[in-house]
Amino acid sequence: MTAFSPNIRDMEFVLAELAGLDEVAALPGYEEASRELVHSVLEEAGRIAAEVLAPLNAVGDRQGAKLVDGKVALPEGWEGAFRTMVEGNWTGLPFPAEWGGMGLPGVVNVAVAEMWQAANMAFTLCPMLTQGAVHAILECASEEQKAVYLPKLVTGEWAGTMNLTESSAGSDLGAIRTKAVPQADGSYLISGQKIFITYGDHELAENIIHLVLARLPDAPPGVKGISLFIVPKFMVSADGTLGARNDVAAVSLEHKLGIHASPTCVMSFGDNGGATGFLVGQENRGLEYMFVMMNHARLNVGVQGLGIAERAYQQARAYARERVQGKPAGAAAVTPIVDHADVRRMLMTIKANVEAMRALAYVEAAELDKAHAEPDADKRAQSFRLAEFLNPVVKGWSTETGFDMASLGVQVHGGMGYVEETGAAQHLRDARITAIYEGTTAIQANDLVNRKILRDKGATAKLVLDELAALADELAAASDSRLKAIGTELAEGRRAAADAVEWILSAAPQDPRLPAAAAVPLLKLMGVVLGGYQMARAAKVARARLDAGEGDLDFFEAKLNTAWFYAEHVLPQAPAFLASITRGADAVMTVPADQL
Amino acid sequence: MTAFSPNIRDMEFVLAELAGLDEVAALPGYEEASRELVHSVLEEAGRIAAEVLAPLNAVGDRQGAKLVDGKVALPEGWEGAFRTMVEGNWTGLPFPAEWGGMGLPGVVNVAVAEMWQAANMAFTLCPMLTQGAVHAILECASEEQKAVYLPKLVTGEWAGTMNLTESSAGSDLGAIRTKAVPQADGSYLISGQKIFITYGDHELAENIIHLVLARLPDAPPGVKGISLFIVPKFMVSADGTLGARNDVAAVSLEHKLGIHASPTCVMSFGDNGGATGFLVGQENRGLEYMFVMMNHARLNVGVQGLGIAERAYQQARAYARERVQGKPAGAAAVTPIVDHADVRRMLMTIKANVEAMRALAYVEAAELDKAHAEPDADKRAQSFRLAEFLNPVVKGWSTETGFDMASLGVQVHGGMGYVEETGAAQHLRDARITAIYEGTTAIQANDLVNRKILRDKGATAKLVLDELAALADELAAASDSRLKAIGTELAEGRRAAADAVEWILSAAPQDPRLPAAAAVPLLKLMGVVLGGYQMARAAKVARARLDAGEGDLDFFEAKLNTAWFYAEHVLPQAPAFLASITRGADAVMTVPADQL
Incomplete structure (x- = not known):
């Protein structure tokens, strides 16, 4: 197991440039969320993630939870980590000050959660579930119940x-x-x-x-x-x-x-x-109340996919930088395997997907903040609609992708990845649950198709894809060859997504099994394309900063290249999903169950 | 863990119709391999797989191997299983009678191995490694060494x-x-x-x-x-x-x-x-000798990917047929989840990939048999060339796919898939090694690119793809709408594969890092397309049998539909890989290692 060091640089970039932190901080109740304060919060949370939670991750995996004499015994260090969370009031981060919370926006909570999930997903499930209970009680319980339960839940003591x-x-x-x-x-x-x-x-x-x-x-x-x-x-x-x-x-x-x-x-x-x-x-009305907090819960599980992928990335990168094995193609000397083209391809694949997942999750969180705090009712409704649309995509796509990235992380290690002591395999095992709990990928996909696309006849999908089309056109006309490639690929991806939505709208009335058979490929298609949209937005910002010669130029250059990599390696999956949706839905049900 | 029941029906179809068992049995030395004898062999091996090996699979996983007082202790039942293998002379199946073997073709050995890997991969590694040692000694050692070591290795006693x-x-x-x-x-x-x-x-x-x-x-x-x-x-x-x-x-x-x-x-x-x-x-000359047996070893690991996927399929199918949960879209009543469109999509995805992997592995094995026993030197060389081309594809693609299918198998189970007692998770964990040992996927991909494509300037690749093109054209012109769709998708896949090969040939002289960066996507593209070719061949046979009203018509109908599913759901990945190869190789190396 290697050390974990939160990528606060990229998190702050996404918060400021893609999720619109300043805009969120301008909303009533979130005034404290200045970039400076958020920086301090992230630094402190990152320190806890790196120093307290991450070192316990492998310990927890080895020792596991046990039921002893009717009591659940947790691994060494869990108690101390729990105290640290209470002392820092971390559970209360996104909740109102009147109940003892920090009153910060949900988007900041998501950034903090990413680090904790990356550091120690098995531990972080505890405060994550507590936050879920607080959301439910805050939004659905009586004032009396709130008074009894919220104070100690918000602080994380309960x-x-x-x-x-x-x-x-x-x-x-x-x-x-x-x-x-x-x-x-x-x-x-x-x-x-x-x-x-x-x-x-x-x-x-x-x-x-x-x-x-x-x-x-x-x-x-x-x-x-x-x-x-x-x-x-x-x-x-x-x-x-x-x-x-x-x-x-x-x-x-x-x-x-x-x-x-x-x-x-x-x-x-x-x-x-x-x-x-x-x-x-x-x-x-219990199920309805559960749905009230579903967006938070599912977003958080999507963030687990993101967090584990970031952790798997750091683990694989550290190994690739150290491990020397063979001479890379075209190299003059034996160097670490990070210089092997295929190892680089694997690391870039994880990096690009992590950055896209991060951006999409933070954007959804920011929309949820606006849906909560925006004074203008129309804008509030618009943000809620967008967040609702993104929710199954963030949950479904980021968890499926998170697992795939953890598996790539194992592959980078070769044989050592299969040995448990290395730590790479734990990420793979931990990640596998995320596409199952809090609604399997199929449940997310059905939510996307039925409640987020068919219900409004594709109106929100069209809105999202139109915004995307405008950026794709703009970048395709850019002089920078990478921006141009990004714009071109994004336009292709958008076309595939739009065609898929059209197909769903026309197929659903014919046979309800058709959209159900196409739902998961559609969800993945949306994830790939909407992730690509966020990477394209990032690339545009990076290009502007490079042109202006402002800030951390190495970071912006890497961001632009990573977005380009995403466009060339990830976005081309979109037409494959489209084919499986539009041409393949019929093929799903033709073999009778007894001939399977 | 569910029972395992070898799919001998499909194995015999593939042997007879796709791998050309009759043709192999006509070669000198393989005369005994009639369909009848092979049927008996498969039935008996299948019985052992189902009754002896499969029930030990979960036991072995739980107990594991342990080093106790300098001795390796194996799980309960290993000893008895080992005896069963020796008594049946199963290790000797593909080796000459003069050394105590059964003298059957390698393609039969591969079919038997598939069942054993599916039943119990951890156990089967033992006879598989012994067979590897026999190959090496048979082909490289002195007569004296053969006389000392072969008799007891061939019988599996050593x-x-x-x-x-x-x-x-x-x-x-x-x-x-x-x-x-x-x-x-x-x-x-x-x-x-x-x-x-x-x-x-x-x-x-x-x-x-x-x-x-x-x-x-x-x-x-x-x-x-x-x-x-x-x-x-x-x-x-x-x-x-x-x-x-x-x-x-x-x-x-x-x-x-x-x-x-x-x-x-x-x-x-x-x-x-x-x-x-x-x-x-x-x-x-040690490495050269190792390469002599590499084709067998790598083919066998590819067969592990196939075997585990078949096992994961049976496990998931059994669960899906029993588990009742919710009303499928368009259904009148609550029925088992096998009727849910997305569960069916997942099962069909595994089924289609398993059948494609099986066909490709058996075809390679048959070509190796011809490369060994064919009297005509030109034909022998041709078969060897083809087997060599297929080898990294079978190893690399079937192991990567086998793991993905085991993961889909977990997904079919929902939450129960994450619980170890169910057994689905073991297949996922077991499968993960196959893409690593006996040469990682990147090693296979470099072998494909450098030794199998660049070395003969794409001649073998062209030969393979031309054969494929002829069938694609034939099927695209068929009146059956499914055959037509298969032909159309196969033609698209072939085009992608041919373009990729062209690109590799032109990129390699420019910069050796380009083919290295593109190698894994190329290997996967080849797997998808060559697997699709085998499914197309199967579909053609099935259509002919249906038209003639001959044999197990339900099986042929299912085969045709499964091939159609593969064409609509798997083959469309081909252009995505092509994009990643031709447009994406540059993007791989642009981010410097310190900015990863």
Whole structure:
């Protein structure tokens, strides 16, 4: 395992030049988010990532989480890392000061999260889930509930969890069976079993606040009969003191491919009569409330894909710079393998994809900030619409790509990549979950097709692609040969994306299986093209800075070349996805299940 | 873990219709390989794969190989499986009867190997390495050496290993430092350390015959100063009885991402004065001898990619047929997820790639058989040339694809795929090594570009692509709409492949880094297109059988549809690779190493 050193240089470039940090900081409530303050925040978070979290990553992988005498034991160092997060109020970063948060924009939180996910994804899932619980309570719970639970959740002293999945209700939450029976005192008795509950139990926090989807006795079937409940591990009295242990427990942990240190629990509610729960909002609107926080949760998982890819990149780059093996083609002498053309191609592939994923994730986060804080209702709605469109793409594409990049990272190491001690394989194993949890890639793709494209008849997609077309045309006419190539490839990619959207719009009414069969290739196509758009925007800025001779010229030159690499090596995938969408959807269902 | 059931139906189709089994069986020495006999062999090997090897796969993964008191301990059941292999003379399948083998063609051995790799790759590495040692000794050793070592290696009673890699000599074998000092009795004293030695030591066989690359005291530097030695674990007297333990030992085992039950040893030669070795062939020609057996070894690793993909497919298909979750788009009721369009797309993607990989591997094996047994020297040379061309493609493309398919297999399972008990994750972990050992994908790609394309100025490539063009044209003119689509896509793929070859030929003289940067995308392009060619051939046969109403019509209908799926979903990648090759090679090297 090599050291991790956050790429704050590129993160700040993306924040300032692509995500529009200054614009976000101009919104009411975000005034503190000046470039200077954000710089300090990133530096401090980066230090913690590098010095506290990263060194524990391999330790956590080796030791894993264990269930010992009914308690979840976490690896050495987890306790200290948890304290560090609480002391720095890092969980509270994106939440209002009135609840004890830092009140900074979500886009800054995403940048910080990237570093922590890169440093130690298995650990970072804990504060990430707590932030998710805070979002849900902030947006859906009563003032009284907020007063009881938010203060200690926002500071990260208490942890939060999401209890959705059951053994027969994974992608299909309508099949949930956990029961909630109303009690005379207004509370509910919760009983049932939940699976795949991340950080479902542990001893790090003095209390754990479970958000649980369950069904009332008279609830209608399916997704319209699910309600959301708060189920604390320890009951909380009105003055905030902790009371009795609630009837909820982790009964087993999963043995997983990766993120070994993240306890994935089977949670049992009500083994001894029933767990006490408190309804959030109204009955039967639980799934709707979950969707309120879905954008944050999915964006965060997309950021895991980005973070792991950055970590895998640093690991592979360090090895390639040190390892000497053979004479590169055209070289006069034996030099480190970083000079071998194919090793360089692999490293550039990871670098280019990481930079594109970073830009797309930060842009979505900034749009979510605007959707939250922009005073103008139309602009707010517009930002929300854009963020909603980007959300499944960031989640689906960045996690699939993150895994592929972690695998390339292994490849750069040759045989050493297959040896666990090296550390490259852990990134591969950890990354694999990101395309599965919080909605598989197919779930993201169906969201993109059904809720983000078909629902508004492609209007948002058209808006996005038109903006992209304007830049592609501008760059294709540039005198710089690299900008020209970027513009040309981007225009090709845009055409493929636009054709795919047209096809989806015309195919859906004919046969609902056609868009479903085409959804994942469409999501990947969108990721490749929208990532390429962000790289093109970056290239344009870099060219301008180079022309002006301003700032870190080596960085801008590398940025321009990386964008060019992306255009020549990644964007050409777009027409392949288009072919698979428009010509291939019929071919998907023709072989009957019994002939598979 | 689900049961494994070899797909003998498709294997026999490929053998008979695509690899030309009848043609191979008509060659001198292979007369016994009638379809009937081959059927019996496949049935019996398949039974062993399903009943003996497959149930041990997860056991081996969990228990792993361990070094205990200087001895390599293997998982429960390994001993019995080893005995089964010896009793059936399975290691001897492709070797001459005069040495105790079955004398069957290599293409039959490859079909059998596919089942064993699918059933239990970690176990199968042992007989696979022994077969490699037999090839090397058969083709390069003296008659005396053959008489001493072959009988028990061919029957699989003794095991063989390949000792090439050292810590500073991986892809670059020219850097080998292990020493061989000539002794008065004609033997050599071998000393040095080898790493990544698969099945370097164990107690399954009564003796292990190590083939070791080492350097004589006066050897020229680099690859021209490497010699090949036989170093037995126990000395063997002329009458075949075993003598003293030689000075060679496994000093540690690697802790790896996968193939846990395959002991990957650090081997120390000469810790106590020197291991006794015997020169194979002439001094300083060791690397050349290794290349003699390289085609077999690399083909076998390509078959591992194929085998694991088939296993991952069966695992995912079984899960998809059982797991009920949500209502598929356009469906009237809740049905198993195999009816969800995206699950079907994933399964079809694996199925189509498996069938293409199978066909390409078997075709290469048949060409190797012809290169070995064909009486006509021109035909022999032609077959050898073709096999040599296909070799890096089968190794590189099938292993990269095999891993991607194992990952898709995980995805089909959703969250359960990430849980180790399910078994899907093991296939992913096991598959990851195949693109690394026996020459990484980049090494295969450089072999394809330098030795198989540039050396004959693209003549073989042109020959292959012309054959392909004829079929593409024929099918594009067919009345069946699926054949027509296959022909059209194949023609596009061929054009991309031909353009890529042209580009390589013209770029190489300009700058040697250009073909090196383009090599891996070129290898993948070739895999996709040559795999598509085999699927097109299969589709043509299937159409003819359907028209004639002959045989298993459901199978032929599924084959035609699978080939169509491949054409629409896999072949369109070809132009993307072309873009990355011709337009992207410049972009690879532009960012300086310190700006990565």
